[in-house]
Every structure is written in structure tokens, then in C-alpha cells.
Amino acid sequence: MNCRISIVGVGGGGCKIGDRLMAMTSIALPTIAIDTDSKSLLESRATTKLDIGSNHTNSLGTGGDINLGKLSAEDDIEMIRSLFSETDLAIFVVGLGGGTGTGAVPVVLGAAHDAGAMTLCFATLPFEFEGERRKTNAEKAVAVIRETTDSMAVISNDKLAELVGEAGVAETYERTDEILGAGVFAIAKLIAEPEYINVDFVELRRMIANGGACSFGYGQGDGKDKAVNAVNSLFGNSLADGGAVTNAKSLLVSILGGKDLTVTELRQIRDGVSSKVQADCRISLGTVIDDNWAGRVAIAMIASEQPIVRHAIVHEQPVSTRDHAATAKSPRGTKKHKMGQTQLIFESSSKGRFKDAVPTILDGEDVDIPTYLRRGIIVEK
Amino acid sequence: MAIPPVVALEIGTTKVLALVGEIREDGHIMVTGIGEQPSAGVRKGEVIDLENAVTCVRSVLATAEETGKVSIRQVHLAISGGHIQTVVSRGMIPVRSKNREIGESDVSQVKEVARSVNLPADREIIHSICQHFCIDDQEQVLRPEGMEGAKLSLDMLVLHGIRGRMNNIAKVVRSVPMGVQDVAFSGLCSALSVLTPEQKKSGVIVIDLGGGTTDYVAYADDVLAVAGALGIGGDHITNDIAMAFNIPTSQAESVKREHGSAMVEPGSASKNVDVPPEVGFPGRSICLKSLQMVVNARTDEMLGMIRRRIEKDDLLHHIGAGVVLTGGGANMKGITRLAEKMFGLPCSVGRPRNISGMAVATSGPEYATCSGLIQLGFKMMAEQSQHRSMGDWFKQLFWK
Numbered sequence: 001m002n003c004r005i006s007i008v009g010v011g012g013g014g015c016k017i018g019d020r021l022m023a024m025t026s027i028a029l030p031t032i033a034i035d036t037d038s039k040s041l042l043e044s045r046a047t048t049k050l051d052i053g054s055n056h057t058n059s060l061g062t063g064g065d066i067n068l069g070k071l072s073a074e075d076d077i078e079m080i081r082s083l084f085s086e087t088d089l090a091i092f093v094v095g096l097g098g099g100t101g102t103g104a105v106p107v108v109l110g111a112a113h114d115a116g117a118m119t120l121c122f123a124t125l126p127f128e129f130e131g132e133r134r135k136t137n138a139e140k141a142v143a144v145i146r147e148t149t150d151s152m153a154v155i156s157n158d159k160l161a162e163l164v165g166e167a168g169v170a171e172t173y174e175r176t177d178e179i180l181g182a183g184v185f186a187i188a189k190l191i192a193e194p195e196y197i198n199v200d201f202v203e204l205r206r207m208i209a210n211g212g213a214c215s216f217g218y219g220q221g222d223g224k225d226k227a228v229n230a231v232n233s234l235f236g237n238s239l240a241d242g243g244a245v246t247n248a249k250s251l252l253v254s255i256l257g258g259k260d261l262t263v264t265e266l267r268q269i270r271d272g273v274s275s276k277v278q279a280d281c282r283i284s285l286g287t288v289i290d291d292n293w294a295g296r297v298a299i300a301m302i303a304s305e306q307p308i309v310r311h312a313i314v315h316e317q318p319v320s321t322r323d324h325a326a327t328a329k330s331p332r333g334t335k336k337h338k339m340g341q342t343q344l345i346f347e348s349s350s351k352g353r354f355k356d357a358v359p360t361i362l363d364g365e366d367v368d369i370p371t372y373l374r375r376g377i378i379v380e381k
Numbered sequence: 382m383a384i385p386p387v388v389a390l391e392i393g394t395t396k397v398l399a400l401v402g403e404i405r406e407d408g409h410i411m412v413t414g415i416g417e418q419p420s421a422g423v424r425k426g427e428v429i430d431l432e433n434a435v436t437c438v439r440s441v442l443a444t445a446e447e448t449g450k451v452s453i454r455q456v457h458l459a460i461s462g463g464h465i466q467t468v469v470s471r472g473m474i475p476v477r478s479k480n481r482e483i484g485e486s487d488v489s490q491v492k493e494v495a496r497s498v499n500l501p502a503d504r505e506i507i508h509s510i511c512q513h514f515c516i517d518d519q520e521q522v523l524r525p526e527g528m529e530g531a532k533l534s535l536d537m538l539v540l541h542g543i544r545g546r547m548n549n550i551a552k553v554v555r556s557v558p559m560g561v562q563d564v565a566f567s568g569l570c571s572a573l574s575v576l577t578p579e580q581k582k583s584g585v586i587v588i589d590l591g592g593g594t595t596d597y598v599a600y601a602d603d604v605l606a607v608a609g610a611l612g613i614g615g616d617h618i619t620n621d622i623a624m625a626f627n628i629p630t631s632q633a634e635s636v637k638r639e640h641g642s643a644m645v646e647p648g649s650a651s652k653n654v655d656v657p658p659e660v661g662f663p664g665r666s667i668c669l670k671s672l673q674m675v676v677n678a679r680t681d682e683m684l685g686m687i688r689r690r691i692e693k694d695d696l697l698h699h700i701g702a703g704v705v706l707t708g709g710g711a712n713m714k715g716i717t718r719l720a721e722k723m724f725g726l727p728c729s730v731g732r733p734r735n736i737s738g739m740a741v742a743t744s745g746p747e748y749a750t751c752s753g754l755i756q757l758g759f760k761m762m763a764e765q766s767q768h769r770s771m772g773d774w775f776k777q778l779f780w781k
Contacts, residue, residue: 353620353630354617357424363686363689370621370678371678372621372674372679377678380670
């Protein structure tokens with residue numbers, strides 16, 4: 001079963017990364033660009049473009065006003081929500097610090113969630129040289145976004161720039177967008193249409209649903225030893241440092257390469273990654289083959305300290321899921337409950353004294369199942 | 382003429398409680414009788430075994446009669462359950478009088494209109510509570526009598542529940558046999574009991590943490606803004622513990638009461654809790670930190686769900702007096718700290734106010750619902766007896 005994914009860029013920064021992503025790859029995923037600036041939207045290559053808040057901004061952008069960004073999204077909330085009605089997973093890309101991205105993203109995430117989509121948000125923090133104000137704004141936004149999204153990876157632009165090395169300003173911007181674009185594409189494509197993958201879909205989606213604050217890692221290499229170079233690059237930069245990998249309980253690794261990617265190279269990457277993590281870490285590894293990547297290879301990784309609950313996973317039962325959705329439906333509730341989303345059907349034996357009771361479904365979850373099981377908390381027995 | 386006592390009955394998931402209350406001339410309420418027993422035949426606030434439930438309620442009422450030295454013929458009944466929902470209904474009428482001055486008849490007419498809300502066939506109204514009047518375009522009018530306008534509208538918060546489930550609770554009482562004078566939503570009763578008028582004015586959230594259900598209400602600007610109930614409660618915490626550590630439910634309950642904490646405390650990793658052996662269970666020792674993690678996950682989820690429901694109406698900005706926790710779950714260690722963290726507001730445990738008498742009934746948060754129900758009972762009685770000669774002082778207590 002395939003997962004319907006959209007990639008969503010919000011604000012100037014997010015839309016640019018979305019564009020780089022489109023430019024680099026030959027296989028299309030639906031992309032959505034949401035901005036307050038109609039001029040930059042015109043230049044965007046996204047498959048769907050949405051100009052929000054034109055009443056407030058005359059489509060000229062927010063000029064860094066976060067409130068205006070928020071208002072703009074709230075104004076067009078219905079339109080935004082409708083974008084996600086057919087989506088299982090919305091992958092957001094946003095550059096924090098400015099007006100539209102910072103202000104609108106929490107609202108848009110909320111709308112996607114209401115429409116029933118699972119959300120994974122990649123957010124970049126501004127460069128050091130962009131100043132204290134943008135930095136503070138971005139940090140505040142991170143806290144807000146964390147509340148509204150299922151999983152989130154915060155990426156420091158300064159750390160991304162380490163991968164670029166010494167370069168001019170324009171080139172640095174361009175190359176960091178490119179790197180993040182490639183990383184997001186690799187992850188998105190892996191989830192959308194996995195090839196040669198050893199991962200259980202349910203676990204993978206569960207990882208995102210449970211992920212909370214994740215770390216994003218990226219490395220790339222070319223030449224004869226492209227796989228080894230990519231592994232060295234992945235662990236040689238500080239994107240996912242600070243124990244992100246060594247403490248990880250689950251890792252999603254996507255290997256992006258051309259048709260020339262060999263099994264030996266795959267093994268080299270797999271071994272390189274496994275050697276860095278703890279024994280109980282669950283690695284989900286898969287490849288994405290794209291013609292544009294012949295002769296080089298990129299590794300994109302999401303690391304989460306939340307473990308995936310393995311023993312509790314049974315199987316998906318589409319029919320009964322739908323039943324639950326019907327029970328959960330209340331006159332005021334807007335949340336849809338979708339198959340293959342964050343929800344898993346647990347065996348009724350995991351409900352103890354409530355196993356024969358009419359299940360209480362709240363916010364799309366069967367709350368009779370112990371919270372620690374649903375949240376994937378490992379309890380020392 | 383003497384005012385007859387009010388008997389409040391709560392058929393909860395954990396306990397069945399009946400309180401007999403008498404009102405004195407200064408308006409003070411005394412608890413003169415009490416009956417209490419662990420509950421039987423109730424799960425998640427709903428009846429699952431009618432016969433057992435009836436036996437239990439019968440014996441509780443008998444104890445209340447004995448201690449209160451009264452003979453009870455009818456009771457006020459508290460109800461809750463995850464099926465209880467609210468809807469805000471706006472009624473609107475044209476003002477008919479020639480000078481367009483709003484009179485009492487207009488007010489009672491608009492109340493009727495607002496109250497007549499279209500509900501699904503299986504649902505019934507429990508309460509309809511006035512929020513704000515609105516005259517033409519002037520919003521938020523509290524007392525419209527004597528003012529002028531062309532049209533008068535009223536927002537009413539209508540609480541409703543599934544008729545069948547409410548009837549089943551009432552049926553338990555009728556099978557005792559015993560009359561049901563009135564029913565009231567338990568969350569509202571608790572709020573009545575523990576709140577001061579100042580708290581209601583500045584805005585406050587009351588969360589009643591029961592065994593089978595968790596009720597919540599929020600007041601903003603002296604008006605009941607939100608009310609509801611979730612079908613999760615202390616029983617779920619007990620069940621989580623029993624399943625996490627593979628111990629019998631009864632043991633899980635006592636472990637929860639003695640050692641449970643809504644917050645994971647520093648240093649708890651190195652401490653253990655002994656679960657004593659029981660028939661068919663050899664006894665064991667569990668890590669305190671693991672126990673607290675299980676309790677924290679559940680309580681955090683419960684409070685989070687309530688926060689989301691209150692947030693939806695953008696109400697948190699109108700809450701100046703913080704969060705008040707009541708019900709048996711308010712005795713849980715660390716729960717006020719967790720609520721403070723969750724809501725970003727000061728939080729306290731609410732105990733019954735303006736009521737005295739039998740010490741046990743006036744002290745703990747688990748008696749808030751019945752205490753509030755007695756107060757509500759007297760208020761209802763005053764409203765109904767308006768046209769009868771029931772003593773002016775009594776009416777004046779409730780009619781300003």
C-alpha cells in the first residue's frame with residue numbers, strides 16, 4: 001500500500017527548498033508552495049501554489065511580520081485544509097525567522113492535522129549572521145511547531161553550511177537549499193515508494209507519528225569509494241551531533257543514488273551506520289534510485305530517541321479502523337481518522353479490564369489501551 | 382414552613398455516595414447524613430450490571446437514612462459519562478412592545494427559543510445555561526430587562542447526553558425503589574461546590590478527576606463557557622499499572638494510591654515498591670520510576686486532551702484564576718504540578734465550600750460533586766417553589 005505524500009514549502013525559504021528539490025530530481029511528488037508573496041510564487045515550480053492572506057499583504061509578502069504571517073494563514077484556512085484532504089503524510093519544509101514561514105507554519109500544520117494528514121516538519125534555523133531577532137523568532141516558533149506536528153527535525157543553517165565549505169553568500173544559500181532539498185526528497189520518496197527496503201511500513205509511519213523531536217543527518221560522496229565517502233561525510237559534519245545518533249532508538253536512513261549503486265556499497269553504508277548506534281536501535285534503511293544521481297550517493301537520515309513499539313504491533317485492519325472512526329465522530333469533531341495513519345489496532349488483550357467494554361475513542365485514539373503502550377514508552381517490567 | 386432536606390446521590394465508577402443536606406436560615410448548608418460504599422456494576426460512569434448496582438445504591442441510601450435520621454423518598458442524581466456534550470444555541474426574537482423596551486416576557490420567550498435546540502433523537506437536554514444576551518448589535522449584555530432594542534438574542538450553553546444511558550442510571554435509583562427529583566451534570570456540581578464567585582469572574586477551569594470519567598468545565602467572565610466529560614479516569618490509570626507490571630487490579634489500585642505520581646520524581650529510578658503477595662499472586666517488587674512513568678503518561682494525556690478542548694474555543698486567555706482540580710484523582714501526588722505545566726496556569730485542589738456538618742463529607746475533593754449537588758438541589762427547589770409559600774428568606778437566598 002502506498003502512502004500519499006505531499007511536500008509542502010511554506011514561506012520564501014521553504015518554497016525555495018521545495019524548488020531545489022524539484023529541480024534536482026526526475027520523479028515527481030506532489031509539491032505545494034504556500035506564500036504571501038505572489039511574485040516569488042510565480043517563479044515557483046511547485047505543482048500547487050497558494051497565495052495566502054492577500055487581504056492583509058496585497059500579495060507583497062509580510063516584511064518579516066510574524067503576526068501578519070499567522071493572520072494570512074488563518075484567513076485562508078479553509079483553502080489550506082482542502083489541500084490535505086487526500087494526503088496521508090505532509091512533509092513540511094520551512095525556513096524559520098521570517099514572517100510567513102514562522103507565523104503561518106503552525107496554522108498550516110494544524111490545518112493539515114485537522115484534515116487527517118500526518119505531519120513531518122523540517123525547519124531550518126537562520127544563519128548566525130542574520131541577526132539576533134530572526135534567531136529569537138525562529139526559536140520561539142520551534143516550540144510552537146513542536147506542539148502541532150507529529151515529528152519535527154530542526155536544522156541549523158550554519159551546520160548545513162559546514163557541508164558546503166567556504167563559498168560565496170549566494171552559493172552558500174543555494175547549496176544549503178540543495179542539500180536540504182536532496183535530504184527531504186530522499187526521505188519523502190523512501191516513504192512514498194520504497195525500493196529494496198527492509199522496513200515494515202507500519203513501523204515506519206509509527207516512527208514519524210511518535211517521533212517528536214528528531215535529528216536530521218546528511219552526507220554525500222562521489223568517486224570510486226562514493227559509499228565510504230558518503231558515510232564519512234554523514235558522520236563528519238555536526239548536523240546530527242550531540243548524541244543524536246548514539247542515543248537514537250530508531251533511525252530512518254534513505255540512500256539516494258543512481259542505477260550504478262551496488263550491493264557492496266549498500267552494505268558499506270549499512271555497516272557504517274550500524275557501527276555508530278546502540279544495539280537496541282531499530283534501523284530502517286532503504287534506497288531511492290534516481291537517474292540524476294549517477295556517480296554519486298547521498299545519505300539522508302532521521303534519528304529519533306523515541307523507540308518504535310514492536311511487540312504491540314499486530315496488523316492493520318482497515319475495516320475495523322473505519323468502524324472506530326465512526327464511533328469517534330462527534331458533531332464538533334473535525335479530525336478524520338485514516339487508515340495507515342498514526343493509529344494501530346492493538347489486540348484487545350492489551351486493554352485489560354476494558355477488553356469487553358465499548359471502546360472510548362478520543363482524538364482518534366482508543367484510550368482504553370494504556371497510554372504508555374500507545375506512546376511507545378518502554379517500561380522496565 | 383420547614384425546608385425539607387435535599388439528598389444528593391452520585392453513582393460513580395469507584396464509589397456510590399449519598400449525602401443528606403439541610404439548609405439553615407442563614408443559607409448555610411449542613412450535611413446531616415452520609416452513605417458511602419465502593420461501587421458495583423458501573424464502568425466508565427455507565428451501568429453494566431443493573432442488579433448489583435441497585436443492591437449497592439439501596440444499601441448506601443439506607444445508611445444515609447440512618448445517619449441522617451430522615452426517611453428518603455426522592456434524590457437528586459449526579460450523572461456523567463463520555464457521551465455528554467455541549468452545543469451553544471442562539472435564540473433570537475423581535476421585541477414586541479410599542480416603546481421597544483425589553484420586558485420580562487421577552488426574556489423568558491428568548492430563553493424558550495434558545496433552549497429549543499435540535500438534537501439527534503437519542504439525545505436529551507440535561508441543562509441549558511444562559512451565557513450572554515445580545516440587543517441588536519450590542520453583544521455581551523448580562524441583564525437586558527428595561528433596555529431598548531428591536532431584537533433580542535441569547536446564547537445558551539446546552540448540555541445534552543444520550544437518553545438511554547441516563548435512563549439506565551435513573552433506573553437503578555427507581556428500582557431501589559426511590560424517586561428521582563432532578564438530574565445534574567456532575568462536573569457542574571463540582572464546580573458549584575469548589576469555586577468562589579471571584580474565581581468565576583476572573584475565569585477558571587475545573588477538572589473533576591473521577592474513577593470512570595473526567596469532567597471539565599470552564600468559566601470565563603462569570604459565564605459557563607465550556608463543559609464536557611471524557612470517558613477516561615482513575616480506573617484507566619489502575620488498569621495501565623496492572624498491565625504494565627502484570628499485577629492484579631486490586632494491587633494496582635493500592636500501588637497507585639500509595640506510590641503513584643503524575644510526575645516522575647528525581648531519584649525514583651533507584652527506589653522500588655513492594656507489591657505484597659495475594660492468593661494466586663506471588664508478590665513482587667517494581668521500580669518506582671517505571672510506575673511513575675506509566676502514571677505520568679496517562680495523566681499527561683488526559684490533561685492534554687482537556688487542554689485541547691478548552692483551547693479550541695480560544696478560552697485560555699480568559700482564564701485568570703487558574704485550574705482547580707477536584708474529584709478523587711486530585712489526591713494523586715504531583716497532579717497539580719503536572720496541570721500547572723500543561724496549562725501554564727496556577728493550579729490548586731478544590732474542596733467543598735460553604736458546607737459543613739459531618740467532617741468527612743466536607744473535607745476531601747472526592748466529595749465535591751455531592752456537596753455541589755445539594756447546593757444545586759436547594760437552588761432548584763427555590764426556583765420551583767417561587768409561587769408557593771415556602772418562606773421568603775429561602776427564596777431570597779437564591780433570588781437577588
